[in-house]
Amino acid sequence: MKTKNNPKPDRRAFCAFRKPVSPVRLRIAVGGDLCPGPHGATIVREGRTSAVFAPLAPFLADSDLRIVQFESPLPAVLAPIPKSGPNLASAPESAEILRGYFDVALLANNHIGDHGPKGVLDTIRELRSRGFATVGAGANRSEAEAPLRLEVAGRPVSILNFAEFEFGIADETTPGAAPQHPLADARAVAAEADAGRIVIVILHGGHERYPFPSPRLRDLCRAFAEAGASLVVNCHEHCPHGVEWHGGIPIIYCPGNLWFPPDDPASPPKRPFLWHYGYLAKVLFDDDGPFAIDLLPYRSGDDDVRPLEGEACEAFLGYVRNLSETILDSARLQAFFDAWCVKSGSPYLKGALNALQDHAPDDATRFLPIRNLFTCESHHDLVRGLLKISAEDRVEAASRLCDEIDALQNPAFPANL
Numbered sequence: 001m002k003t004k005n006n007p008k009p010d011r012r013a014f015c016a017f018r019k020p021v022s023p024v025r026l027r028i029a030v031g032g033d034l035c036p037g038p039h040g041a042t043i044v045r046e047g048r049t050s051a052v053f054a055p056l057a058p059f060l061a062d063s064d065l066r067i068v069q070f071e072s073p074l075p076a077v078l079a080p081i082p083k084s085g086p087n088l089a090s091a092p093e094s095a096e097i098l099r100g101y102f103d104v105a106l107l108a109n110n111h112i113g114d115h116g117p118k119g120v121l122d123t124i125r126e127l128r129s130r131g132f133a134t135v136g137a138g139a140n141r142s143e144a145e146a147p148l149r150l151e152v153a154g155r156p157v158s159i160l161n162f163a164e165f166e167f168g169i170a171d172e173t174t175p176g177a178a179p180q181h182p183l184a185d186a187r188a189v190a191a192e193a194d195a196g197r198i199v200i201v202i203l204h205g206g207h208e209r210y211p212f213p214s215p216r217l218r219d220l221c222r223a224f225a226e227a228g229a230s231l232v233v234n235c236h237e238h239c240p241h242g243v244e245w246h247g248g249i250p251i252i253y254c255p256g257n258l259w260f261p262p263d264d265p266a267s268p269p270k271r272p273f274l275w276h277y278g279y280l281a282k283v284l285f286d287d288d289g290p291f292a293i294d295l296l297p298y299r300s301g302d303d304d305v306r307p308l309e310g311e312a313c314e315a316f317l318g319y320v321r322n323l324s325e326t327i328l329d330s331a332r333l334q335a336f337f338d339a340w341c342v343k344s345g346s347p348y349l350k351g352a353l354n355a356l357q358d359h360a361p362d363d364a365t366r367f368l369p370i371r372n373l374f375t376c377e378s379h380h381d382l383v384r385g386l387l388k389i390s391a392e393d394r395v396e397a398a399s400r401l402c403d404e405i406d407a408l409q410n411p412a413f414p415a416n417l
Helices: 037-045 054-060 092-098 116-129 141-145 182-194 215-227 310-327 330-358 364-375 377-391 395-409
Strands: 013-016 026-034 065-070 104-106 133-135 148-152 155-163 198-204 231-235 243-246 249-252 257-259 277-286 289-300 305-307
Touching (some): 013 243, 026 155, 026 231, 037 092, 104 155, 133 148, 182 215, 215 243, 215 330, 215 377, 243 310, 310 330, 330 395, 377 395
Parallel strands (some): 026 065, 026 257, 155 198, 231 249
Antiparallel strands (some): 148 155, 277 289
């Protein structure tokens, strides 16, 4: 990747850890979950590929490296695997929508394997053939876990990308996503940092629609910062989260969806309010490392993603600051997570147990929700937390923050689009 010679950026400062000691040496922009889906093929067919992210171009223009979470396989042939949860897919040609706006596609996620091992390899081939670098998925676990090493603005950069253990995970012989193995992953981060490289760790995990990281996820992100990462990002929750500086290292807990349009805009499904809101994050580096984070809040529509302006922008940034303050308060973060375990853990556990009764005894799919409960780190956290709270007779007490969670899931941003 080479530094781009572009016009003055549309910069929106969010928070700085310190004053810069030199001119900016490196700008890294990160976007959240992107899934063109069937509507992406319509956009391409109608010749509107460059229009989806055009409103974000001023913010992205001066970035030396632009990274996006590509949460969709691009299978040549649809071949949905048995799983609990939806099987996503996008037409191969919809990758063109990224051209000119992003450089790297992150593939460690819970949907990359939705159309089997061949779908994983199809996705990697399609993206690379169109000029995008990929990381986080491969023909086997070793390839999936391998760092993506780049030269960016004259600096050596390594990106490591890992997903929680859901469906489509790579093993020693099967294509898929890179799984999270925290101890081994931390050693890999340390090795890249010891080699003098700028290390970016991007995870895919957490609790969908929940506006905070769990205490475990916060500790995991902090551990990567302590292991030598220069930037840590998490995606997956489909809603924006806060940010923090941990020992001088920026942690972005979730930028929210970037663009996740309905399959058919004429008959859109009912989706959570925050499904359509998020932010691009740009981390600025000087000679001593990262020193500031700029955010560009936006609202995503069916056909494009547009920055928030004026009162709506200020309200959104205030919302993110509020979330960020809670992340720093360990007791309050735990109290919120206890409430979430009560609010969402019981329906999740009931759904998994009901699956055992709703299928014939010889139907292997009856065990898929149970498998996901035990293998996915965040699902396991949710149910384990619920059982602990129940055993300690704290269900009523833990529920007291449920109304606050509801309010955070449905904030009153002023409309400007």
